[in-house]
Amino acid sequence: MSFGTRRVVLGLIAMAAFLVLFPLVLERSGGGIALASRILVLALFGLGVDLIFGFTGLLSFGQAAFYGLGGFVSGFLLIQGIVHSTLGALAIGTIVAALGGLAVGALSMRQIGVYFAMLTLAFSQMFYFLDISALRNFTGGENGLPGVPRAQVLGLHFTSNNEAYVFIAIIYFVAFAVMWLIVRSSFGHVLRAILENPQRAAAAGHDVFRYKLVAFTIAAAYAGLAGGLLGIFQGYLPPDMFTVDTSGQIIVIEVIGGPGTLVGPLFGAIVYIYLSQVLQNFGAVAGLWKLVLGVVFVLLITGFRRGIAGGVSTFWSQYLQRSRPVPVGNGE
Amino acid sequence: MPLLEARDLTMRFGGLVAVDHVSLAIEPLTVTALIGPNGAGKTTFFKMLSGELQPTSGEVYFKGERITHLGVARVAQRGIAKSFQITQIFPKLSVAENVLVPALAATRGSFRLDAFVPLAGARGAHAIADRVLEQVGLLERRDLRASSLSYGEKRRLELALALATEPEVLLLDEPTAGMSPAERSAMVELLQRLRERLTVVIVEHDMDVVFGLADRIVVLQDGHQIADGPPAEIRGHPRVQEAYLGGVA
Numbered sequence: 001m002s003f004g005t006r007r008v009v010l011g012l013i014a015m016a017a018f019l020v021l022f023p024l025v026l027e028r029s030g031g032g033i034a035l036a037s038r039i040l041v042l043a044l045f046g047l048g049v050d051l052i053f054g055f056t057g058l059l060s061f062g063q064a065a066f067y068g069l070g071g072f073v074s075g076f077l078l079i080q081g082i083v084h085s086t087l088g089a090l091a092i093g094t095i096v097a098a099l100g101g102l103a104v105g106a107l108s109m110r111q112i113g114v115y116f117a118m119l120t121l122a123f124s125q126m127f128y129f130l131d132i133s134a135l136r137n138f139t140g141g142e143n144g145l146p147g148v149p150r151a152q153v154l155g156l157h158f159t160s161n162n163e164a165y166v167f168i169a170i171i172y173f174v175a176f177a178v179m180w181l182i183v184r185s186s187f188g189h190v191l192r193a194i195l196e197n198p199q200r201a202a203a204a205g206h207d208v209f210r211y212k213l214v215a216f217t218i219a220a221a222y223a224g225l226a227g228g229l230l231g232i233f234q235g236y237l238p239p240d241m242f243t244v245d246t247s248g249q250i251i252v253i254e255v256i257g258g259p260g261t262l263v264g265p266l267f268g269a270i271v272y273i274y275l276s277q278v279l280q281n282f283g284a285v286a287g288l289w290k291l292v293l294g295v296v297f298v299l300l301i302t303g304f305r306r307g308i309a310g311g312v313s314t315f316w317s318q319y320l321q322r323s324r325p326v327p328v329g330n331g332e
Numbered sequence: 333m334p335l336l337e338a339r340d341l342t343m344r345f346g347g348l349v350a351v352d353h354v355s356l357a358i359e360p361l362t363v364t365a366l367i368g369p370n371g372a373g374k375t376t377f378f379k380m381l382s383g384e385l386q387p388t389s390g391e392v393y394f395k396g397e398r399i400t401h402l403g404v405a406r407v408a409q410r411g412i413a414k415s416f417q418i419t420q421i422f423p424k425l426s427v428a429e430n431v432l433v434p435a436l437a438a439t440r441g442s443f444r445l446d447a448f449v450p451l452a453g454a455r456g457a458h459a460i461a462d463r464v465l466e467q468v469g470l471l472e473r474r475d476l477r478a479s480s481l482s483y484g485e486k487r488r489l490e491l492a493l494a495l496a497t498e499p500e501v502l503l504l505d506e507p508t509a510g511m512s513p514a515e516r517s518a519m520v521e522l523l524q525r526l527r528e529r530l531t532v533v534i535v536e537h538d539m540d541v542v543f544g545l546a547d548r549i550v551v552l553q554d555g556h557q558i559a560d561g562p563p564a565e566i567r568g569h570p571r572v573q574e575a576y577l578g579g580v581a
Contacts, residue, residue, distance in 0.1 A: 004450075004452055181447070181448050181450075182447045182448070184450050184451060184452075185446055185447050185448060185449050185450055185451055186436050186440060186444070186446050186449060186450075186451050186454045186457070187444070187445060187446050187447040187449075188447065188451070189429070189432060189433070189436060189451045190433065190436060192422075192425065192429075193422055193425070193433040196422035196423065196424055196425060197420060197421070197422050197423075199420065200416075200420040200421070200422065200433075200493065201433060202403075202404050202405045202408075203382070203384070203404050203405075203408060203413075203414060203416075203420070204405075204408060204433050204434035204437045204493065204496075204497055205405050205406075205408035205409045205434065205437030205438070205441075205442055205497055206405055206433075206436075206437050206442060206443070207405050207442040207443040208405065210442075210443045211443065214445060218447075
């Protein structure tokens with residue numbers, strides 16, 4: 001086994017172990033397993049954001065559109081009984097979200113930087129208004145969609161909160177492994193080149209537009225899958241899935257977690273969700289919880305240049321260097 | 333038939349005419365130097381050849397096909413590569429990872445969705461990267477971050493990024509600018525080796541480099557072509573001496 005393959009295998013084992021231990025630790029520190037599920041849904045949503053922002057350099061303020069689209073499509077199909085299979089409904093929701101991403105991406109990607117970000121924001125606002133007004137007979141408008149059934153796969157029912165966590169954790173694990181494959185591929189290498197220097201990537205002969213568009217489509221698929229999972233786990237699809245607030249939240253999670261690391265959004269979601277929960281129940285500051293959260297984010301962003309994941313990896317490599325025997329008389 | 337041909341190229345930026353009706357036919361396996369004072373239009377002319385800029389009027393032909401409006405990526409795919417005047421590398425990637433970027437374009441084309449095939453398995457691209465790093469003398473530096481290279485090494489990496497696209501025509505925009513004399517002679521030696529299998533067009537201010545390498549020299553001034561010929565002829569050309577060489581040569 002090559003060094004690279006061994007690293008991936010060890011990484012996936014560590015991730016599996018984490019997913020098993022995570023709810024146990026969380027329960028001891030005052031969160032429930034439902035909180036763990038919520039964190040994994042956002043971490044999954046964030047994997048797509050990491051692909052476009054952390055690996056390709058595209059800042060989108062419109063990811064909520066695909067999160068909501070995937071959620072409402074798969075939720076609607078299940079509630080109406082049009083599709084009975086949970087995985088089937090999730091797959092359709094994911095594909096519809098991906099097609100939405102492809103369309104929005106194709107229309108926005110000719111612009112770069114802040115103009116691209118503004119276009120994605122405008123498109124997601126359009127989706128939001130479709131959700132609460134034009135399509136309200138399907139989406140429940142401002143009331144959202146209640147009654148999404150819990151997961152059922154091959155006769156297995158994931159009904160309790162614990163079972164729902166298992167279902168979400170398995171999907172997150174597979175999605176994480178797939179994303180890792182993507183960023184380690186030749187395709188992923190071209191994305192990193194685009195992040196570093198898009199002009200040079202084009203001059204080397206790469207069709208930068210198409211690479212960015214495909215990355216954006218994959219990110220939309222991840223958002224759609226995460227949205228579908230949220231509906232199944234909550235049993236309810238809130239209209240605020242489509243809001244700018246949701247798009248902003250996932251960017252904050254990506255940035256504090258550590259862009260370009262894949263595990264960053266998981267760290268970011270843990271900090272974001274856990275802190276929001278704890279602070280809201282913390283007597284003295286309960287009313288000011290968003291203010292305190294804001295201060296914590298400022299400290300995290302100024303303190304760690306590449307988010308929590310970047311901070312951890314810097315600390316780790318320094319620790320490794322210190323514990324390694326120093327070679328004598330071979331300085332550079 | 334010339335390999336690369338510019339027909340009547342004009343580039344206007346607002347009221348400024350940067351390149352004014354310049355035509356140039358490049359024969360295979362030759363070295364053509366483009367000289368002229370600053371602001372003569374050399375870099376703009378280069379950008380039209382490489383597809384970075386679309387000319388206001390005129391056409392560019394490569395192997396008899398019109399490539400004027402293809403854009404830089406497809407021009408690179410056809411076999412024209414440029415090494416930039418201002419180093420354009422991928423600073424946070426390692427030296428090997430840098431060269432893999434154009435090498436992947438050479439082996440995979442302008443787009444491929446091989447998202448589940450590990451980069452480590454892209455043997456063809458790794459072979460190109462190793463060969464090019466060997467050529468420019470950066471093989472021992474392969475695992476260093478590109479941003480940590482010395483200036484001269486970054487210039488060689490810049491050239492490597494152009495070479496790894498496996499071009500037929502190499503456009504060099506001031507490859508030796510800012511180099512120490514030792515680095516410069518190493519670069520000239522490298523270019524002497526490359527000319528045996530590549531067609532080279534070079535913009536350069538160092539006259540030793542120009543007269544040492546070129547088969548043919550084209551002189552631009554204020555967007556106009558004022559002279560074109562073998563080095564010996566250009567050296568004695570009165571208008572060139574007046575406009576550019578300042579009577580030194």
